[in-house]
Amino acid sequence: MQTLLVTMEKSLLFIRFYYSGIQTIESMTDRVRQVYNEFVWSKFDLVQHYCHLSNRRRDDPWLSASNDRTIDDDCRLEMKSWLPNNNDNDNENPSAVFNLLDSMLKDSLEKLKSMRESIVWPDTCPKLLTSKSEYNQQAAQIRMLSLEGNAGLAQNLWRKMVQNGLIPDILTHNYLLNGFCKAGNIEKAEWLLEEMLERGCAPNCVTYNTLIKGYCLRNDFDRVNDILSTMGNKGVTPSRVTFNMVINALCKTGFIDDARRILKKILDEKCEKESLNLIPSTILIDSFFKKGDINQAMAHIEAISQLDVVSYNVIINGFCLNRNISLALRYLSAMYKSGFRPDIFTFNTLISVFCKEGKMAEACYIFSAMLKMGVSHDHISYKILIQGLCIQGNIAMALNFLRNMLEDSILPEPLIWNVIIDGFGRYGDLQNALLVRDEMLAYDVLPNSFTYNALIRAHIESGNIDEAYSLKSSMLLAGIHPDLVTYNLLLGASLNYGDINSALWLFDEMVREGYEPDTITYTQLIKNSCGRGQIEEAETLFGRLRKLKLPIDHVPFIVLMKKYCILKEFDKAYRLYELWLRNYKPSSSIPSTS
Incomplete structure (x- = not known):
């Protein structure tokens, strides 16, 4: 009994089911008394005593656990001497009734037993209770690993789940x-x-879209077409995302005619064309x-x-790319008339095209008009304008x-600081x-x-060549390696x-560090050789430059022709000029090299 009490403490759920069964037995026992009174005379107090005993014993299932005879058997034995004889004209058979009640009680006990066996015990079946939580946890880990780019680890966890x-x-x-x-x-x-497919997990449109995107990145449009056919065979309807993704990939790779055919197919198959x-x-x-075909764009x-x-x-943006600012402004006006307000992308596009055209007054006007239109400046707005001003030489305004x-409260990125410096x-x-550099450090923006x-x-x-070399040493102390620009600057200055x-010495160090001399490097060496009158050395360097x-x-x-x-x-000089015309496109505006 002590063992049973420990078990009851471990499983309150079983106790609830058990006592609900006891209550069922009590209700049936009450029914026994009711039927019994219909067949037994009221003077048989002993029979009532046994029924009461039966009721009490059923209330306490731990009693009579070792009795060979059941409570119902006791009741029937005692009733044999008290019930009337068969000579009476009573058509009712009490034994048959009690047998029926006995069968009902046994059925109830069997149901109670099956209820108890169907309960999952925590210490005997832990896997059944934790499988759902384990599933959710492992599925979440697979998703997280996949998002983080650890597809290999996610695949291993997938295998374990399967x-x-x-x-x-x-x-x-x-x-x-x-x-x-x-x-x-x-x-x-x-x-x-x-x-x-083998495990019964039917792919949906998102599945196929993901696969299509992968093949679009590879420009494998034959396989994309196969997947679209498979989607149709599997009853999966391509979404707008599917077609937009394919059209975008085709346009990026220059297959605009194929993209147009897909667009026509969409319009032919869909009702809501617009x-x-x-x-x-x-x-x-x-x-x-982007292709420069304005007529097709307009169509x-x-x-x-x-x-x-x-x-x-x-x-x-398209008209700005093609330097057609007047049409860009016309569609800006149409945008207003249609009830749409320009957003940050609209303003940044216009600022950019004005800066590229060197129209800094117009760019600054658009920049100031943003706030009046309720659009706040972002770091791109400032970046475009500051770069444009620096290119035009207006460093103070930048x-x-x-x-x-x-x-x-917008912290400039290092590029913006560097442009001004x-x-x-x-x-x-x-x-x-140096003042801007110090201000940069004050805002915890590290130099690069x-x-x-x-x-x-x-x-x-400024003519401080020694300070320039000193900065190269400071770069190394800061853990920043000099690049090709660094070497070219110091080489040209030397x-x-x-x-x-x-x-x-700088040239040799540059090669040792793994930097290949570029056009600027060789141009500086050629210019120096010509200045020292070493024309053969200059010709050799020019030949090496062409071979690269x-x-x-x-x-x-220009440097060599001048020397010739x-x-x-x-x-x-004339042969060099012909070589230039044959193999290289001369600049429309040639600055002085003096």
Whole structure:
């Protein structure tokens, strides 16, 4: 009995079921008394005594556990001497009634036993109770690993789940499939698709879209077409995302005609043409603009009855790419009239095109109009404007915008600081360049190789060659390795100051560090050789430059032709000029090399 009490403490659930069974027995015992009174005379107190005893014993199941005879047997034995004889004209048979009641009680006890056996005991079947939580936990781990790019670990966990009889759902499979495609392992993605089909996990549209995206990244459009056919055979309808993804991939790879055919197919099969036409048509319009085919872009624009904000932005950006600012502004006006407000992308596009055209007043006007339209500046707005101002030489105004940026609680990225430092350095304003560097450090923005190169240029322009070399040492102490720009800056400065030994030492170090000399390196060496009258050395360097098949600008040609003219070797100068015209496109505007 002590063991049973311990078991009851462990499983309250069983006790509830057990006592509910006891209550059922009590109700049936009450029914026994009722039927008994219908057949037994009221003077048989002993019979009532036994029935009461039976009732009490059933209330306590631990009593009479070792009795050979049941309570019902006791009752029937005692009743034999008290019931009337068969001579009475009583048609009712009490034994038959009690046998029926006995059968009902036994059925009830059997049901109670089956109820008890069906209860899952925590210490004997822990796996059954924890399988659902384990499944959820492992499925979540597979999704997380797939998102983090650990598709291999996710696959191992998937195998363990399958071995334990736990089949992941479609969502988990889609995460793993996407992980394989992002890693470029499209073969594993195909394998997983087959495993899904074998294990009864039917792929949905998202599954196929993920696979299509993987093949689009590979430009394998034959396989994309096969998947689209498979979707039709499996009864999976391609979504708008499917077609938009395929059209976008075709446009990016230059297959615009194929994209147009798919768009036509969409419009032929769908009823709501306008709503489905907008997104793929916008993708096509963007592709035509990038290709420079404005006429085709305009034809598709006119075919759309209702444009949205995205479409207007694509159109404005397209005209800006093709330097057609007037049409861009016309569609900006149409955007207003249609009830759409320009967003940050619209304004940044216009600021960018004005900066590229050198129209900084217009760019600054658009920048100031943003706030009036309720659109806040972002880091891209500031970046475009500051870069444009530095290119145009207005470094002071660029610095003012940088400080406005800080007032707007936008921390400039290192590139913006570097552009301003480099702008001051190019104009020889070393003091302001160092001031901006110090301000940069005050805001915990760490300098990078571009920062050091800008400061090295500033020192060189100011004639501080020793400080420039010192900055190269500071780079190494800061854990930043000098790059090709660093070496070219110092090499050119050494050659200009006539320090040939330092220049050769830098050249050797550059090669040792694994940097290949580029066109700027060879141009500086050629210029120096010509300046020292070493024309053969200059010709040798020019030959090495041509063998490297690097893009060559006009500068080395001009330097050599000038030297040939000084030496009155006009034939060599003319042959070099013909070589330039045959193999290289001369610049429309050739700056002075003096």
